[in-house]
Amino acid sequence: MTEMTFADAVREGLAEEMRRDPLVWALGEDLSTAHGGTSANQYLGLIDEFGPKRIVNTPISENTIMGAAVGAAVAGTRPVADLRMADFAMCAVDELVNQAAKIRYMFGGQARVPLVVRQAIGMRKGGAAQHSQSTEAWYVHTPGLVVVAPATPADGRGLLKSAIRADDPVVYMEHKDLWMASGEVPDDEGLVPIGQARTLRTGTDLTIVSWSKMALLADEAAQTLADEDGVSAEVIDLRTLWPWDRKAVYASVRKTGRLLVAQESVQVGGFGAEIATDVTEHCPDALATHVRRIGAPRMPVPYAEPMENEFRVTPARIVAKARESLGA
Amino acid sequence: MTEMTFADAVREGLAEEMRRDPLVWALGEDLSTAHGGTSANQYLGLIDEFGPKRIVNTPISENTIMGAAVGAAVAGTRPVADLRMADFAMCAVDELVNQAAKIRYMFGGQARVPLVVRQAIGMRKGGAAQHSQSTEAWYVHTPGLVVVAPATPADGRGLLKSAIRADDPVVYMEHKDLWMASGEVPDDEGLVPIGQARTLRTGTDLTIVSWSKMALLADEAAQTLADEDGVSAEVIDLRTLWPWDRKAVYASVRKTGRLLVAQESVQVGGFGAEIATDVTEHCPDALATHVRRIGAPRMPVPYAEPMENEFRVTPARIVAKARESLGA
Amino acid sequence: MSDTRQNAPARILGLFETICLIRAFEERAEECFDAGLINGSVHQYIGEEAIGTGVCTNLRHSDYILSNHRGHGHSIAKGADPEAMMKELMGRVGGTSGAKGGSMHIADFSVGMLGANGVLADGLTMGVGAAQAIALKGEDAIVTVFVGDGTTNRGPFYEALNWAMIYELPIMFVCENNQYASSTVTRTITAGDGPTARAKAFGMPAFDVDGNDVVAVDELAADLIGRVRGGGGPHFLHARTYRVKGHISRDKMLYRPDGETEERFKDEPLGRCATWLVANGVDPAEVERARNSAYARIDAAVEAAKAAPFPDAGLAYADVQDFGPPEPWSPAGGAP
Amino acid sequence: MSDTRQNAPARILGLFETICLIRAFEERAEECFDAGLINGSVHQYIGEEAIGTGVCTNLRHSDYILSNHRGHGHSIAKGADPEAMMKELMGRVGGTSGAKGGSMHIADFSVGMLGANGVLADGLTMGVGAAQAIALKGEDAIVTVFVGDGTTNRGPFYEALNWAMIYELPIMFVCENNQYASSTVTRTITAGDGPTARAKAFGMPAFDVDGNDVVAVDELAADLIGRVRGGGGPHFLHARTYRVKGHISRDKMLYRPDGETEERFKDEPLGRCATWLVANGVDPAEVERARNSAYARIDAAVEAAKAAPFPDAGLAYADVQDFGPPEPWSPAGGAP
Numbered sequence A, B: 001m002t003e004m005t006f007a008d009a010v011r012e013g014l015a016e017e018m019r020r021d022p023l024v025w026a027l028g029e030d031l032s033t034a035h036g037g038t039s040a041n042q043y044l045g046l047i048d049e050f051g052p053k054r055i056v057n058t059p060i061s062e063n064t065i066m067g068a069a070v071g072a073a074v075a076g077t078r079p080v081a082d083l084r085m086a087d088f089a090m091c092a093v094d095e096l097v098n099q100a101a102k103i104r105y106m107f108g109g110q111a112r113v114p115l116v117v118r119q120a121i122g123m124r125k126g127g128a129a130q131h132s133q134s135t136e137a138w139y140v141h142t143p144g145l146v147v148v149a150p151a152t153p154a155d156g157r158g159l160l161k162s163a164i165r166a167d168d169p170v171v172y173m174e175h176k177d178l179w180m181a182s183g184e185v186p187d188d189e190g191l192v193p194i195g196q197a198r199t200l201r202t203g204t205d206l207t208i209v210s211w212s213k214m215a216l217l218a219d220e221a222a223q224t225l226a227d228e229d230g231v232s233a234e235v236i237d238l239r240t241l242w243p244w245d246r247k248a249v250y251a252s253v254r255k256t257g258r259l260l261v262a263q264e265s266v267q268v269g270g271f272g273a274e275i276a277t278d279v280t281e282h283c284p285d286a287l288a289t290h291v292r293r294i295g296a297p298r299m300p301v302p303y304a305e306p307m308e309n310e311f312r313v314t315p316a317r318i319v320a321k322a323r324e325s326l327g328a
Numbered sequence C, D: 001m002s003d004t005r006q007n008a009p010a011r012i013l014g015l016f017e018t019i020c021l022i023r024a025f026e027e028r029a030e031e032c033f034d035a036g037l038i039n040g041s042v043h044q045y046i047g048e049e050a051i052g053t054g055v056c057t058n059l060r061h062s063d064y065i066l067s068n069h070r071g072h073g074h075s076i077a078k079g080a081d082p083e084a085m086m087k088e089l090m091g092r093v094g095g096t097s098g099a100k101g102g103s104m105h106i107a108d109f110s111v112g113m114l115g116a117n118g119v120l121a122d123g124l125t126m127g128v129g130a131a132q133a134i135a136l137k138g139e140d141a142i143v144t145v146f147v148g149d150g151t152t153n154r155g156p157f158y159e160a161l162n163w164a165m166i167y168e169l170p171i172m173f174v175c176e177n178n179q180y181a182s183s184t185v186t187r188t189i190t191a192g193d194g195p196t197a198r199a200k201a202f203g204m205p206a207f208d209v210d211g212n213d214v215v216a217v218d219e220l221a222a223d224l225i226g227r228v229r230g231g232g233g234p235h236f237l238h239a240r241t242y243r244v245k246g247h248i249s250r251d252k253m254l255y256r257p258d259g260e261t262e263e264r265f266k267d268e269p270l271g272r273c274a275t276w277l278v279a280n281g282v283d284p285a286e287v288e289r290a291r292n293s294a295y296a297r298i299d300a301a302v303e304a305a306k307a308a309p310f311p312d313a314g315l316a317y318a319d320v321q322d323f324g325p326p327e328p329w330s331p332a333g334g335a336p
């Protein structure tokens, strides 16, 4: 195990895959400059090892970053397209949803589209309305796509490697607030299988399901519940949103009888509703009370801190919601 | 009352609003040619009455059709932007979601964005993967947007008129298979309020909630349930998806104790999950059994008829799902 | 292709055969559409056959093309099997795309045809990516992308041109200017001097040609493709032509002045090529034979397609994705 | 503006005051950012002040401008109140956008500033729409859109140019070529002869100017704006300048050769304008007074912003939409 930041771990994972497979390459704005990607230096130094044909510094052309990745994947390479933020990725929804997600199917299986598209999600202090969005729900709803949203450096690295090796187009969502967070990363290959959840904390009274940064806040909430209420909450980090690990969630709910789904994104129409509905459909008898969910109010992300905090799903708010479930 | 097709009724509604308010105008590809919009002649003849400044024939430039509508709305007019199909509208998600939906908020209420964006949804025989998508779930999940999906000529006309008069950006989703369907349209102004559902059929044993074309198929299913099972199903056509008429749905569920949500779009992560979760949260004691939902398998829309039918939510499949609920 | 002198009658006769094959395919496809054998939309390439033919004959099997919604001619010219294409149109077993795509989603990767497309301009951005893949793998293949005149007003068109030039990619852009974008006269929605001027603004060598003259297209395409293959970077070919038929098979063309179609049809490429062949010493009987054999081949394709079965419904669930594929309907009704 | 002869010292002194106001605002904003008083990203306009100043001085109050992520200078030049802007940056009551937007979302509709923008190129498509609204309403106002050099590689840029020409809209595009796109040298990702050549490909009159020379910018802008207002249709102004500061306040500029900044800073517009004034007979003391009063005004704005309260949390729920607005957190925790 080695301690490193999320950004460093993911960069390591990318470099390892690029060494392993000469067909793996990355493209995006500012990837090859001395900053190695302006957001968190996720590509720092890679240009020196792999050169400009594999660490491609692109024009500000989101449609083409995504479209070129699709064409290059179809033509036999494994591109990692970085659209920087999910907000900017909205400029390339067509290429992702109409092309990447459908080509294998539309063409009757003649082609695969082995690409990874990186889209940073989540709020970063002061990010405001156009640099803070979490759009995972859109892509979970889109046939043909795989969606991952890791929460730790080890999962960030391990899931990127699995995503690169997958023959499906994978939407890789990293949280801006996690880039500089540190954690233990295995020294071996450390592949994290797509579709497998991780139990952050085992418990018997209540199951809290979450993903990305919110999984860590959910774990904080669980600690509070343990300390203040003597409640034993189980916390599951899905890591992969499609296909999500229903087996693990069902098993946990059958054990605890109570489920709370926590997400950072807007609650209305969010992925949490899918989990709540699916579990209600498949474990109706296991539930002691109806599934609870928590997510952001249906509003854009405001700038000034006091208002910004109204958008946030905090550990305190998770605790309150959990108590509602436990009291029912 | 006058009998007319959906396409004619909506065109009438648009013309009425354009006569009423000189600031209302429409833009899109092929709107002013002799076909008046290639899909279903929804603009036929309007160019003669309103001229090229108000029926604007645009280049194939989806980003600008949407972006110009936003700019023109902010500058004090009421544009109706036609993106032809929800599939092509994916080329303009950024302008709709990052600009139209957020401008009023980001700028602290200095501006309103009174625009309507028309996006045809739904399968049309042989439409295949890129001309058949229903993306209402994305926009319900997007703060700042209003989403409507009328099922009848009268609602098509009445909701378009209300959408044009609204100061919010409204995503207006018309189903391709409905354009040529006929129905009674009131001879008066016939405004249909945003946010108000319509009960297609009253019943006591089960509530079926749906929207757009699927509401009509749900009504067929209800007839079968009445004929074959002697079951009295209540069918609610939401008409507006955000804000959806929770009061009407809650009241119906409190009466019937059973709810089935039926949608044409992909079930996973669809709007149906939001309705199911919301009703479960707000009427837990009223439900005799957990909410059921039905939607399409998570796959692109295939072309050949036998496969295409596997994507379809049919009255027979709705009936089967309803029986599952009634038997529980 | 062959190494015969560029405009040797033998070579042009070969191109004539391809033109006839495309013409016959489109005419029969329209008949089958009218007969209710084909669903969805069919975009006819009639009158534009010389472009796809003159360009693709200069490409190698290992080269890639990316097409658009009007892709039948491009596919046939690149070597796709018309019978498999007709089966695709009719949604039958044996279709190029397994009957999952239909007319707008024909692809044949075995001949380097990377797909028609239902979304305008997306073939351009995918095309530069395919060219990047070629460069990365160090292959000497090249990419050709076909784009309509109306589509040159979509942003991705420009992004792709700029992108191709920056990375000096092995790619040729072919703009088929049939003067219409659906029911709109393209000129009315297009500012400036048109596609060639726009390409030149990115420093891309761009050339105009009479797209109804297969001999001219063949000659220019051979030259430009040679330059691209030789490391000359991206090139742009702008071919003037005319969309003889409606935008789609249903199109009544109410927007078009009376007589325009008939007038412009006099200039259609099949007839012009036949005239050239006879004028250049080819026996008229041989020309007629070529035409007839093309129709015979397509008629056989139509019969084979009609005779082919529809695919099993269950195949709908295949080829979506490896991780998290769809679950079929449960007997109870709901999709999982 | 005034009717003084274009480059009369009195007029240029007025422009100098605006340049100083912008410079002071940006310097203080950076200090406040470093002091932790401002969240998010701050994009500095230092070194580019002559462009926004020289352009906006020729606009009327009723004209519209659309800006981008680097919009402080555009806003001040169009007449926005620096104190309200500083409050917006600090997220305080009285901010131009009610403290909901921050640096990248400053707008002041009362002076025709329709907004900065966090998404590149969207101001262009919105700008042509605003111009269409003007045409529809029969007003004689015009629209000016500011766009960076790196952004000229995004598709919507081209769509907007074509669109503006087709409908002959009253709009001027101003490209601020500061030679960088974030950490990338724009030249390395931009093919051809650049923005002017690209605009001309759409038949749009396009002109280059030294963007650090406010006298030259003022003169050209007056000319082009006059033509646009006179019904001359869209025009394109390309201003060469240099981004003296980092892309954002945090930017260490590791990608920039040592000494480049210092060398290019010698050409910065504030000093050049001061020199011009003195050379043209303005008393150096007067120039100094102008500079000092600008800094005094901004210092007062900073103090006022620091003293202003933060907005109530509850305001977060206002101004989302009329139909289906958000419901605040229930005591129980979950948003509805």
Ligand SMILES: Cc1ncc(C[n+]2csc(CCOP(=O)(O)OP(=O)(O)O)c2C)c(N)n1
Pocket (backbone or CB within 6 Å): B029, B060, B062, B084, B088, B091, C069, C070, C118, C119, C120, C147, C148, C149, C150, C151, C152, C178, C180, C181, C182, C186, C243, C247
């Ligand atoms: C992004 C997008 N916008 C609109 C359409 C609808 N559409 C299909 S073909 C067409 C006209 C295309 O004209 P052109 O590029 O000249 O090609 P042509 O049909 O003339 O061959 C339009 C508007 C589409 N398929 N995709």
Ligand SMILES: Cc1ncc(C[n+]2csc(CCOP(=O)(O)OP(=O)(O)O)c2C)c(N)n1
Pocket (backbone or CB within 6 Å): A029, A060, A062, A084, A088, A091, D069, D070, D118, D119, D120, D147, D148, D149, D150, D151, D152, D178, D180, D181, D182, D186, D243, D247
């Ligand atoms: C669509 C989109 N892509 C990427 C970004 C991230 N980004 C913000 S500013 C910038 C560079 C812009 O360069 P330029 O247009 O030259 O403007 P400048 O910053 O130099 O003033 C980038 C890539 C964005 N905000 N929006």
Ligand SMILES: [Mg+2]
Pocket (backbone or CB within 6 Å): C148, C149, C150, C176, C177, C178, C179, C180, C181, C182, C186
């Ligand atoms: Mg055309």
Ligand SMILES: [Mg+2]
Pocket (backbone or CB within 6 Å): D148, D149, D150, D176, D177, D178, D179, D180, D181, D182, D186
């Ligand atoms: Mg720049």
